[in-house]
Amino acid sequence: MKGIHLNNxxxxxxxxxxxxxxxxxxxxxxxxxxxxxxxxxxxxEFNYNEIITIFGVTLGVRIILFLVFKIHxxxxxxxxxxxxxxxxxxNFLGSVIICIGNIVFYYFINQKFLVPFSMVILEFIVSTFxxxxxxxxxxxxxxxYINTPKEKKDVIIYGAGELGFTTKRSIYQDxxxxxxxxxxxxxxxxxxxxxxxxxTIYSFKDLKKLLERKSIAHVIIAxxxxxxxxxxxxxxxxxxxxxxxxxxxxxxxxINGQLSFKQIKKIKIEEFLEREPIHLDGxxxxxxxxxxxxxxxxxxxxxGSEIVHQVMKYDFKHLILIDNAESPMFYLEMSxxxxxxxxxxxxxxxxxxxxxxxxxxxxKYKPDVVYHAAAYKHVPLMEKxxxxxxxxxILGTKVLADLSVKYDVKKFxxxxxxxxxxxTNVMGASKRIAEIYVQSFGEKYDxxxxxxxxxxxxxxxxxxxxxxxxxxxxxxxxxxxTHPEITRYFMTISEACELVLHAGAMSNGSEIYIFDMGxxxxxxxxxxxxxxxxxxxxxxxxxxxxTGLRPGEKLHEELLNNNENTIVTKHQKIKIAKVIKYDFDxxxxxxxxxxEMIYEENDFAIVKKMKKIIPEFKSQNSVYMTLDNGHxx
Numbered sequence: 023m024k025g026i027h028l029n030n031x032x033x034x035x036x037x038x039x040x041x042x043x044x045x046x047x048x049x050x051x052x053x054x055x056x057x058x059x060x061x062x063x064x065x066x067e068f069n070y071n072e073i074i075t076i077f078g079v080t081l082g083v084r085i086i087l088f089l090v091f092k093i094h095x096x097x098x099x100x101x102x103x104x105x106x107x108x109x110x111x112x113n114f115l116g117s118v119i120i121c122i123g124n125i126v127f128y129y130f131i132n133q134k135f136l137v138p139f140s141m142v143i144l145e146f147i148v149s150t151f152x153x154x155x156x157x158x159x160x161x162x163x164x165x166x167y168i169n170t171p172k173e174k175k176d177v178i179i180y181g182a183g184e185l186g187f188t189t190k191r192s193i194y195q196d197x198x199x200x201x202x203x204x205x206x207x208x209x210x211x212x213x214x215x216x217x218x219x220x221x222t223i224y225s226f227k228d229l230k231k232l233l234e235r236k237s238i239a240h241v242i243i244a245x246x247x248x249x250x251x252x253x254x255x256x257x258x259x260x261x262x263x264x265x266x267x268x269x270x271x272x273x274x275x276x277i278n279g280q281l282s283f284k285q286i287k288k289i290k291i292e293e294f295l296e297r298e299p300i301h302l303d304g305x306x307x308x309x310x311x312x313x314x315x316x317x318x319x320x321x322x323x324x325x326g327s328e329i330v331h332q333v334m335k336y337d338f339k340h341l342i343l344i345d346n347a348e349s350p351m352f353y354l355e356m357s358x359x360x361x362x363x364x365x366x367x368x369x370x371x372x373x374x375x376x377x378x379x380x381x382x383x384x385x386k387y388k389p390d391v392v393y394h395a396a397a398y399k400h401v402p403l404m405e406k407x408x409x410x411x412x413x414x415x416i417l418g419t420k421v422l423a424d425l426s427v428k429y430d431v432k433k434f435x436x437x438x439x440x441x442x443x444x445x446t447n448v449m450g451a452s453k454r455i456a457e458i459y460v461q462s463f464g465e466k467y468d469x470x471x472x473x474x475x476x477x478x479x480x481x482x483x484x485x486x487x488x489x490x491x492x493x494x495x496x497x498x499x500x501x502x503x504t505h506p507e508i509t510r511y512f513m514t515i516s517e518a519c520e521l522v523l524h525a526g527a528m529s530n531g532s533e534i535y536i537f538d539m540g541x542x543x544x545x546x547x548x549x550x551x552x553x554x555x556x557x558x559x560x561x562x563x564x565x566x567x568x569t570g571l572r573p574g575e576k577l578h579e580e581l582l583n584n585n586e587n588t589i590v591t592k593h594q595k596i597k598i599a600k601v602i603k604y605d606f607d608x609x610x611x612x613x614x615x616x617x618e619m620i621y622e623e624n625d626f627a628i629v630k631k632m633k634k635i636i637p638e639f640k641s642q643n644s645v646y647m648t649l650d651n652g653h654x655x
Contacts (some may be wrong), residue, residue, distance in 0.1 A: 401447045448574060
């Protein structure tokens with residue numbers, strides 16, 4: 023026996039079957055309307071010529087329009103507003119055509135209507151309703167029963183507004199849906215107790231009870247611009263019950279304006295910064311970079327590449343990118359060629375310490391703005407290689423600063439670190455000396471504005487703690503932390519780079535800008551939250567091992583030293599560090615001597631000189647601690 027064969031891959035009904043069903047409904051509608059009009063008389067009393075004419079005209083018009091507009095070509099399971107609108111309009115058009123045919127036939131042929139107007143109207147209503155109804159009914163049956171896994175995981179949607187309803191709909195429309203929405207949670211007391219699609223809206227106070235009583239797989243946050251404090255509070259509660267938290271992406275990231283369940287992502291570790299994200303005024307930066315030639319060093323690094331991408335949003339004149347890392351620069355160029363084909367930019371592989379190379383760049387392009395992101399930043403490595411720290415972080419900065427003055431650069435923005443404050447390691451000390459050089463240079467030569475931005479650890483940057491912890495978790499551990507009490511300030515890459523651009527735009531020269539980064543975060547707590555976010559259990563699935571502080575590593579970072587205070591700016595989250603001023607000629611002499619020592623290859627002599635330039639440099643957990651005790655190696 024032959025039957026209707028479904029596509030085994032996705033159970034799709036052939037379009038001819040849908041067309042046949044539509045015509046069957048139209049035929050039934052004509053018959054029903056005809057019986058109503060004739061008050062259900064005995065069929066033997068009917069005028070069969072009239073019946074054949076009504077069926078022939080109505081069915082003929084409908085089948086032609088159905089084929090022309092292909093209303094049978096849509097998948098029933100995905101019937102939406104556009105499909106319903108099209109069905110209504112096609113049927114309406116058919117009824118209009120029949121009415122026009124009636125008028126033409128009546129006045130020009132036989133003074134008789136082909137199809138009574140009352141039947142045209144009733145048939146339109148009945149057939150349109152039934153065609154739409156059976157499509158929606160098929161959709162409900164498919165998603166509620168046919169496409170339903172035997173065991174569904176329960177989820178709760180946090181947010182009972184339009185976004186929450188859209189989220190629920192996207193879950194049930196997903197072809198591989200394995201979830202069952204058991205309710206909504208909302209902070210609006212007016213909504214609590216009411217229902218959406220027969221699902222109860224609970225208050226935030228009820229969330230803990232729901233997590234306790236039921237095995238909730240996910241809580242999906244579907245509220246636009248939910249505060250970080252509230253988001254963190256929800257996540258903390260869910261992690262306690264091993265429930266994963268998902269977040270609905272912003273509307274502008276939806277595909278073709280439609281939310282797909284696959285776009286709903288796990289909550290990011292940025293949610294645990296314990297402060298609201300910092301956003302700056304892009305208009306200020308746009309005005310500052312308009313028609314400027316811009317040079318970015320360290321352009322292929324995590325910070326440098328983000329600066330590049332942010333600068334690309336503005337109407338600059340030309341962009342020059344420099345980095346000594348070949349592969350990262352290759353990938354940066356690939357991303358730029360895909361997204362910014364109409365922008366004017368050049369990239370170079372080169373060393374910022376190579377004065378001849380850099381002078382050729384400055385001479386050729388004569389940049390208006392320099393963003394200096396090139397640096398060695400890893401504390402343990404620089405503790406072992408003081409010569410390289412001095413060469414890249416100090417000599418490299420000096421080369422760029424000197425050329426900036428020589429070639430009339432308007433602004434020089436240097437990226438520094440909180441490790442430059444009361445440095446306890448070679449890396450931090452090298453960055454502090456570089457800060458002093460550009461600041462004192464700016465005080466003496468005011469034609470170029472020298473600006474420094476100082477911030478803490480950047481989430482997601484190369485070598486930062488979060489990617490390291492994530493890699494260790496993915497590999498099953500153990501997670502290594504140097505000390506149970508170690509804390510750090512954190513910010514996102516985008517925040518860090520917004521600061522760099524904004525600082526350059528608002529500066530008067532020679533300032534060190536710092537962020538209000540909120541409270542420092544305990545690395546141990548951060549690791550525990552990342553473990554829970556990964557669905558693992560500490561002590562059972564993964565272990566934490568304390569390895570001891572590394573050479574030069576601080577227990578707690580600072581943004582200001584004891585002799586500094588801050589000056590407020592127009593932006594409440596940005597402050598200017600009021601720092602000690604140095605005489606440029608004196609500091610230049612000391613730094614020149616320090617740079618000459620690179621070629622002597624005597625690490626202790628170099629570090630000793632660095633400590634002389636910045637007396638607050640006190641080594642910790644390092645072989646150079648002997649220099650602080652008055653002993654020379």
